[in-house]
Amino acid sequence: MSRLSGLLPAGLVPDGPALLRGLMLAAMVGAAAGFLSQSYGAPVMLLALLIGMALHGVADQSDCAQGLDFASQTLLRWGVALMGLRLDLRDVSVLGWVPVIAVAGLVLATLGAGVLLSYLFGRRRAFGLLAGGSVAICGASAALAISSVLPRRDGREADTLLVITGVTLLSTLAMIVYPVLFRALDFTPTETAFLIGATIHDVAQVAGAGHSVSDEVGVLAVFVKMLRVALLPVVLVLVALSLRGTGEGRKGLPWFLVLFVALAGLGNMDILPDWLVTQLVTVSQGCLIVAISALGLRTNLGRLLEVDRRYVAMLVLLTLILLGLSIGFVLLVPL
Numbered sequence: 001m002s003r004l005s006g007l008l009p010a011g012l013v014p015d016g017p018a019l020l021r022g023l024m025l026a027a028m029v030g031a032a033a034g035f036l037s038q039s040y041g042a043p044v045m046l047l048a049l050l051i052g053m054a055l056h057g058v059a060d061q062s063d064c065a066q067g068l069d070f071a072s073q074t075l076l077r078w079g080v081a082l083m084g085l086r087l088d089l090r091d092v093s094v095l096g097w098v099p100v101i102a103v104a105g106l107v108l109a110t111l112g113a114g115v116l117l118s119y120l121f122g123r124r125r126a127f128g129l130l131a132g133g134s135v136a137i138c139g140a141s142a143a144l145a146i147s148s149v150l151p152r153r154d155g156r157e158a159d160t161l162l163v164i165t166g167v168t169l170l171s172t173l174a175m176i177v178y179p180v181l182f183r184a185l186d187f188t189p190t191e192t193a194f195l196i197g198a199t200i201h202d203v204a205q206v207a208g209a210g211h212s213v214s215d216e217v218g219v220l221a222v223f224v225k226m227l228r229v230a231l232l233p234v235v236l237v238l239v240a241l242s243l244r245g246t247g248e249g250r251k252g253l254p255w256f257l258v259l260f261v262a263l264a265g266l267g268n269m270d271i272l273p274d275w276l277v278t279q280l281v282t283v284s285q286g287c288l289i290v291a292i293s294a295l296g297l298r299t300n301l302g303r304l305l306e307v308d309r310r311y312v313a314m315l316v317l318l319t320l321i322l323l324g325l326s327i328g329f330v331l332l333v334p335l
Helices: 016-040 044-054 056-060 065-086 097-120 125-136 140-149 156-184 189-199 203-213 215-230 232-242 255-268 274-297 309-332
Strands: none
Touching: 016 044, 016 056, 016 065, 016 274, 044 056, 044 140, 044 156, 044 274, 056 274, 065 140, 065 255, 065 274, 097 125, 097 189, 097 215, 097 232, 097 309, 125 140, 125 156, 125 232, 125 309, 140 156, 140 232, 140 274, 156 189, 156 203, 156 274, 156 309, 189 203, 189 215, 189 309, 203 215, 232 255
16 A cells, blocks of 8 residues: 555545546636637646636535545646656757757756745745746746655645746746847847747747747747756756755655656657657646646635745746846857
8 A cells, every 4th residue: 555655645545426526626627728728828727727726615615625636646746757758859959069058057057046045035945946947947837847746745735836826927928028128139030049948937938939039939949948848857856856865855756757757768769659659748738737727726815815925026036047147148159
């Protein structure tokens, strides 16, 4: 039974109807978010979170706890594990190695800034890794992945939801402002593409900002963004290892992180058939959407609004730090 402790939520006693009710509720919220996202182009993760929080009263008054626990913990872990198949490392040579190394440096610097700011703002290292990693890598998806390797404690879900909401809103604002800013600073199309891909948090907003400049800038910006996403397994391992021996970490690496890295390797070796990879990537996205829907359903919006504004300021500072470092690199090393 102990071997299943990482696969099932703690305290879960098999109860089919109760489990199914919570799962169905979270799945319905996820489906609604997916429909609205396709119809209006809004971020599906943010929609799932907001719809879930709006329906918190429904979930709180019904016997859905087991299903929501299962969705927000077990499905989240499987979704993160299957994310490994979404990484493609074969096109690194498009920009050359200097920008690639720069992207890695920017990611690590932002992660380190998150840890430093967490101490300055009176938070634990784990929150700094969560905030810094989500800004450095890929917004909401990275926040979910990093949260899944952090130790459980009271307030962890609220921290995760705060970070997801903050980075999604900041990413949407950056999609509008950054192309205008980079044009005003007279950057070349290649430099603009690099900056958009290196600084905006979510992939969808990177694509939107890049294509608002030109199709060529859009394609190159998304590629730079995927370089950041490719560093997610490295960041997850660093997060897991950095918390060991601090009273905040877990012993060893979580099973789903090991599976994530293994699937990333398999996906880039072209061993698995394309149709299977496509289906598993879809399953991964579905698991993450249902998981964040469950997190929203379990969250009291009133309590979330009571969060100290300093933590929102921390996300803004991390976003500005990443932007400043990226612009500084381009000014020193023109592309």
